[in-house]
Every structure is written in C-alpha cells, then in structure tokens.
Amino acid sequence: xxxxxxxxxxxxxxxxxxxxxxxxxxxxxxxxxxxxxxxxxxxxxxxxxxxxxxxxxxxxxxxxxxxxxxxxxxxxxxxxxxxxxxxxxxxxxxxxxxxxxxxxxxxxxxxxxxxxxxxxxxxxxxxxxxxxxxxxxxxxxxxxxxxxxxxxxxxxxxxxxxxxxxxxxxxxxxxxxxxxxxxxxxxxxxxxxxxxxxxxxxxxxxxxxxxxxxxxxxxxxxxxxxxxxxxxxxxxxxxxxxxxxxxxxxxxxxxxxxxxxxxxxxxxxxxxxxx
Numbered sequence: 001x002x003x004x005x006x007x008x009x010x011x012x013x014x015x016x017x018x019x020x021x022x023x024x025x026x027x028x029x030x031x032x033x034x035x036x037x038x039x040x041x042x043x044x045x046x047x048x049x050x051x052x053x054x055x056x057x058x059x060x061x062x063x064x065x066x067x068x069x070x071x072x073x074x075x076x077x078x079x080x081x082x083x084x085x086x087x088x089x090x091x092x093x094x095x096x097x098x099x100x101x102x103x104x105x106x107x108x109x110x111x112x113x114x115x116x117x118x119x120x121x122x123x124x125x126x127x128x129x130x131x132x133x134x135x136x137x138x139x140x141x142x143x144x145x146x147x148x149x150x151x152x153x154x155x156x157x158x159x160x161x162x163x164x165x166x167x168x169x170x171x172x173x174x175x176x177x178x179x180x181x182x183x184x185x186x187x188x189x190x191x192x193x194x195x196x197x198x199x200x201x202x203x204x205x206x207x208x209x210x211x212x213x214x215x216x217x218x219x220x221x222x223x224x225x226x227x228x229x230x231x232x233x234x235x236x237x238x239x240x241x242x243x244x245x246x247x248x249x250x251x252x253x254x255x256x257x258x259x260x261x262x263x264x265x266x267x268x269x270x271x272x273x274x275x
Contacts, residue, residue, distance in 0.1 A: 066107035066201045067156055069139055069179050070098045076176055079196040090122070091191040093140070093180035094198055100143050100175045102162040105155075107137050107179075107201075112151045112159070113187060114138070124165025124172060129153070130186040137197070138188075140178040141165050221257045222264055222274065229271055239273035 076097040082089035106129060113136075114128030125142040143163025153159055166172030181197040182188040219242070220227045226242035258264045268274045 066137075066181075066197065067105060068096070068201050069104045069107065069177050070096050070102050070162065073098050075198070079194070079198065088192070091138070091140075091178075091180050092194045093138075093178045094196070096162075096177045096179065098162050098175065098177060100161075100163045102177070103158045104139050104142065104160040104162055104177055106153045106157050106159050107131070107155070107181075107197075108133065108135075109155045110153065112147045112149055112153060115145055115147065115149045117145060119165040119168055119170055119172065122166055123178075124167075125160070125163065127160050129159070134184055134186070136182045136185050136188055138180045140180070141173055141176060143170065219255045220267055220271075220274070221255060222267065223259055227271075227274060239267075239271045241273070241275075 074097045075094055077095040079092050079094050082092035082095075104127075108131045110129050110131035112127065113130045114126065116123065116126040119125060123140045125145055126138055126140050127142065127145055127147065128136065128138045130136050139160060141163055142160040142165060144161045145159070146161070147153060147159045162175060162177045164171045164173050164175045179197050180191075180194045181200065182193060183195055188194075218229050220229055220239065227239040228242055229239050258267050264274075
C-alpha cells in the first residue's frame, strides 16, 4: 500500500502561519518513524532504488528470510565455530551436514558471479552468487555445479550438488556444504568479512517465508526529487538521493510527498542528507 502525504493547495490561506494539521502528522512520522515499509528485491527494482540499497544497514539488508541451501539439516560447524578456530577460518561460514549429491539451492534470486569447477585449494568446487538485495553468498566443497557464470537464477533453484571436494581431491573433506554470506557487496574481496548466514534465514517452521516488513524505511518525494530514507542507529535517519525519476509509486514502499515549504523544512530537520 502506498502512503501519500496529501497537501492542500499552498496558495490557500492557512491562518497565522501555523502548520497545517496534515504537516503535524508528517513531522510525527519523520521524527518517530512509526510507519513500516516493505524492503523486497522486487519492490526495489520497481522503485529504481537498487543502487541506493547498498547503503542500507545490515539489519535491513537481509529483510527477507533466506532459504537454506539444503533445507533444515544439522549444522556441523557454525559461523561462530569457524571464527573461534585457531587460526580463525579464512572464510567463516555455516557447514550443513549432508551427504554427497544433495541438491544445493539458491538462497534468494540473483546472478551467478563465480564458478570454480576444480577441486584445488581448501574450498574445492565453488559457486558464488550476487543476490538482488545487494548481498553475496558462496557455497563450497561441491561435487557438481549445474549453473554458469552470468546466469540468472531464482530463489530455491538448484545450482549445484553437495560433496567433499577440497585440496585437489573429491574427498578432501567430509561431505557437507559450507555457505558464506557477505552484506553490501556484489563481489567480496575480504573473505574474512562474512556474517552469520543463519541469522538471515527463515525460521525452522517456515524456512521459506514471504517478504518480511522492516521498520523505519520510506521514500520521500520532495517536489519531484526522490529520496530513500533509511534507519541509522540511534541517530537521525539517513536520506539517500534517488534522483528525479523514480517509479516509487509502483514499488510497495511507503511514499510521503512533500510539496510545500513547512513540510519540506520538517523533512530537513528530521533526517540527514536532504539538500
């Protein structure tokens, strides 16, 4: 649902320079950020804000629950376990204990960016995927890969099969799938900078939930200039410039329209980054 901040004609006499009642509601909205917005890949593509999405905080980045690569199976080594090793894992991730030949599916829709088909190194065969939400996953130790670099895949689509590949052999490690997750990158270069994939998946009862709501996100239309307003810790929310051409009305993200000066001033006072 699109939320629109309708305004009377600015030329009308509102009396004594007092804020319009509608503007008071708008100020409360901006300062309290009490409304909710949908952050989904499809919504962002529709609104044209995918480039700005990389600036969202990590808590909003993986708003939709990711799908586990092999379903709800036992975890043999957690992301934190990898970090606690001596020395720590060079690529902390989650190890899912499955037998060789188990289908490995895409956690979310996106583009295959990396395919390694040989068994060399500690990773063995690898698939790397840039997701529509701006994040990146890798799956290691595969026995077979059924996608190619540059291929677009959908959430839940089989992209590979689990295995034990590593160190130049198809049995270099025990059979499992190692899954790594990076936020805010389409091509990771720091392989130690992963986050816990399990913190971003659907719950056990519903491993494939629909898109979930994230607090405190909306789009501001300031006289035809569009801004994505996102949370920023305990400070003011941050406004990210989207430019003058946005299809936000089709996105499902709440929109607040600012068309007269007191309302625009309220927006400037409530957020960082509105020029």
